[in-house]
Amino acid sequence: MIDIHTHVLPGLDDGPQTIDESLAMLRQAAQAGTTDIAATPHLNNDYSPDADLIEERIQELQAACGPSPRLHYGCDWHLTFENVTALLDQPRRYTLNHGRYLLVELPHWVAPEGLTPVLERLLSVGITPVITHPERHAILRARIDLLQCWVRLGCALQLTAQSLFGHFGRVAKRASWELLSRGLVAAIASDAHDLERRPPDLSQAWRAVESRYGREWAELWMITNPGRMLRDADLSQPAARPRRRWWF
Ligand SMILES: [Fe+2]
Numbered sequence: 651m652i653d654i655h656t657h658v659l660p661g662l663d664d665g666p667q668t669i670d671e672s673l674a675m676l677r678q679a680a681q682a683g684t685t686d687i688a689a690t691p692h693l694n695n696d697y698s699p700d701a702d703l704i705e706e707r708i709q710e711l712q713a714a715c716g717p718s719p720r721l722h723y724g725c726d727w728h729l730t731f732e733n734v735t736a737l738l739d740q741p742r743r744y745t746l747n748h749g750r751y752l753l754v755e756l757p758h759w760v761a762p763e764g765l766t767p768v769l770e771r772l773l774s775v776g777i778t779p780v781i782t783h784p785e786r787h788a789i790l791r792a793r794i795d796l797l798q799c800w801v802r803l804g805c806a807l808q809l810t811a812q813s814l815f816g817h818f819g820r821v822a823k824r825a826s827w828e829l830l831s832r833g834l835v836a837a838i839a840s841d842a843h844d845l846e847r848r849p850p851d852l853s854q855a856w857r858a859v860e861s862r863y864g865r866e867w868a869e870l871w872m873i874t875n876p877g878r879m880l881r882d883a884d885l886s887q888p889a890a891r892p893r894r895r896w897w898f
Contacts, residue, residue, distance in 0.1 A: 762789050
């Protein structure tokens, strides 16, 4: 599996603070079947790691952990005024492997319609916003029409794996399955921060998706599309929506 959203780098944000903690998270991910991990520290008003520092930490951690899992560059980019201004200057500084895909966490205090022109602006400079965990956003999860409109404009949606099981509440759980069943989701990621509460483990999500919709959908959301994001390739757009198997 390929995980495009994790906080595994030591000392850059609210993820692990030491390299030993980071290494334990990588081992856990590898044991769960993850081959590739994007290290995506927060970039917001609390944390502002520079792109060069992220690259440096990735190299150090990869050297310490060995070849598996493979680490990739990324950032959990929060949509703030400062971040947008900096991005327009250097659009691919914080994107996944410096390609077109940028993890974008939307603010919780803005009327969501007001975000459409900002997302359009990002698209206009060649960025594909990957909107992180809309199911955990109290306003957005009630506005599936708007999420649908953003996907049509060219944005992608990423769910947090643990939302599927109620870790972020019943409403988030319902919204995640709803977004999946409508075919709006491009990828499922762990958004891991530690070993226990928010671990880098996609295996439970894989099993749940596989048993509900079939293996091809687990593959699409946890291998194919995340892999394409890391390679800066076009996403796979299935012709039909996932359908629950008859026993569901
Ligand atoms: Fe995150």
